[in-house]
Amino acid sequence: MPRALVIGAGIAGPATALFLTRAGWDVEVFEAADSPDPYGGLFLNVATNGLAVLAQLGLRERLLTDAHRASRMVMLSGTGRTLGEVPNGPARDLERGSVIVRRAWLHQVIREAATAAGIPFRSGARLASIEETPTSVHARFADGSTAEGDILIGADGIHSLTRRWIDPSAPVPRYSGLVGTGGIARIDGLQATPDAQHFVFGARSFFGYLVRHDGTAYWFANLTMPEPPRGSLTGVSSAEWLIELRDLHSDDPSPVPQILAGTDEELTGYPIYHLAGVRSWSRGRVVAVGDAVHAASPSSGQGASLALEDAITLARCLRDRPDRATAFADYQAVRAPRAEAVVRYARRIDAQKRVTKSRLGIAIRDWMMPRFLKNAADDTRNDWLYNHEIPWERPVEGAAAKQPQTGG
Numbered sequence: 148m149p150r151a152l153v154i155g156a157g158i159a160g161p162a163t164a165l166f167l168t169r170a171g172w173d174v175e176v177f178e179a180a181d182s183p184d185p186y187g188g189l190f191l192n193v194a195t196n197g198l199a200v201l202a203q204l205g206l207r208e209r210l211l212t213d214a215h216r217a218s219r220m221v222m223l224s225g226t227g228r229t230l231g232e233v234p235n236g237p238a239r240d241l242e243r244g245s246v247i248v249r250r251a252w253l254h255q256v257i258r259e260a261a262t263a264a265g266i267p268f269r270s271g272a273r274l275a276s277i278e279e280t281p282t283s284v285h286a287r288f289a290d291g292s293t294a295e296g297d298i299l300i301g302a303d304g305i306h307s308l309t310r311r312w313i314d315p316s317a318p319v320p321r322y323s324g325l326v327g328t329g330g331i332a333r334i335d336g337l338q339a340t341p342d343a344q345h346f347v348f349g350a351r352s353f354f355g356y357l358v359r360h361d362g363t364a365y366w367f368a369n370l371t372m373p374e375p376p377r378g379s380l381t382g383v384s385s386a387e388w389l390i391e392l393r394d395l396h397s398d399d400p401s402p403v404p405q406i407l408a409g410t411d412e413e414l415t416g417y418p419i420y421h422l423a424g425v426r427s428w429s430r431g432r433v434v435a436v437g438d439a440v441h442a443a444s445p446s447s448g449q450g451a452s453l454a455l456e457d458a459i460t461l462a463r464c465l466r467d468r469p470d471r472a473t474a475f476a477d478y479q480a481v482r483a484p485r486a487e488a489v490v491r492y493a494r495r496i497d498a499q500k501r502v503t504k505s506r507l508g509i510a511i512r513d514w515m516m517p518r519f520l521k522n523a524a525d526d527t528r529n530d531w532l533y534n535h536e537i538p539w540e541r542p543v544e545g546a547a548a549k550q551p552q553t554g555g
């Protein structure tokens with residue numbers, strides 16, 4: 148049985164392991180951290196297309212047992228005026244819309260399934276170097292241990308070592324101009340926001356929230372600021388974040404100040420990056436998936452879903468192609484145009500989120516947006532994001548017959 152070493156137990160890693168096991172591979176997953184996600188206390192959007200991949204793993208319904216449906220995105224001005232709505236899923240099909248879940252829950256659902264499938268995980272295994280021989284690939288970990296496989300799959304996230312091994316001149320992530328933070332808080336007296344996320348173009352910072360039926364608020368803020376030096380945000384305490392956020396959002400419409408007043412949990416700040424233009428997704432026996440080769444900022448709501456799409460696509464290519472090189476080449480040929488289109492989409496949204504100090508700029512945006520979003524309920528412009536199905540059972544098509552992409 149061919150053996151695959153998967154580096155990284157975020158989203159792409161365990162999902163790839165599950166699909167590959169189905170395709171007859173022996174797989175082991177290696178994770179640097181003891182707990183796989185440093186942002187485990189936060190939440191994310193799993194889009195219709197990501198849910199479709201989870202359905203093929205039999206995990207969609209389980210994920211939905213603790214998910215908030217968010218098939219609409221409502222935009223508000225800094226004065227609380229509704230600027231318009233955008234579907235967070237295929238237009239005119241809200242039932243298939245995207246959901247918001249706790250990141251830790253998504254990890255748990257995928258990870259438990261992988262463990263149940265007999266896939267071994269090694270925590271505290273930080274990949275330090277890769278060495279390839281004519282017959283195998285060797286991973287060396289920071290603790291001195293090693294592992295050997297026929298292929299190595301880098302699912303090691305946006306600061307991927309695998310990407311650099313594949314191509315030392317690969318592009319590095321580019322800062323978006325935004326720093327994110329957020330949390331989950333139980334606050335009395337908040338009105339539920341069924342089926343919708345709300346986004347506020349605050350005067351001094353961008354804010355997003357939803358309120359579940361039990362009054363739990365899921366919220367985030369995106370602060371416009373120069374790129375913080377790597378690691379510097381870890382020195383900012385939760386109390387300092389809250390002072391800053393309460394000040395930045397003090398003039399914003401209800402319930403933004405109430406959410407921040409009622410928040411008292413640990414806050415983490417994270418600079419938001421994009422990664423695009425990675426020319427080589429594989430070299431020899433090594434290939435990469437997910438944020439390691441393309442990262443769309445959280446604004447797209449697509450990072451996790453793209454990682455899931457990569458997982459199923461790579462496994463299908465390895466199942467259906469006659470050799471490794473063709474499988475890796477076809478995997479990239481099929482996936483890269485779509486991933487790049489999503490990153491471009493995310494960049495456009497990030498540009499809108501960055502705070503403008505120009506009163507004229509704000510006035511123009513608040514005038515334009517309602518006109519631009521007038522027919523949002525029927526807006527099919529983003530259907531290319533959501534109506535993207537990758538059937539596991541169907542043989543992988545020729546790379547030349549790529550799946551359709553748009554999105555500029």
Ligand SMILES: Cc1cc2nc3c(=O)[nH]c(=O)nc-3n(C[C@H](O)[C@H](O)[C@H](O)COP(=O)(O)OP(=O)(O)OC[C@H]3O[C@@H](n4cnc5c(N)ncnc54)[C@H](O)[C@@H]3O)c2cc1C
Pocket residue numbers: 154155156157158159160177178179180183184186189190191192193194272273274275302303304305307308327417436437438439443444445447448449450451452453454
């Ligand atoms: C705060 C935040 C909010 C987000 N919101 C959304 C959203 O709403 N919707 C959405 O779709 N996406 C969102 N994203 C993006 C999404 O989280 C990523 O796109 C997704 O997690 C990518 O999955 P991945 O498996 O490729 O990488 P990751 O989930 O980053 O996993 C990489 C794993 O590799 C491990 N690793 C790294 N280096 C090594 C090494 N050398 N050796 C071993 N292991 C290693 C890491 O510890 C990590 O566990 C958000 C991201 C952040 C940070």
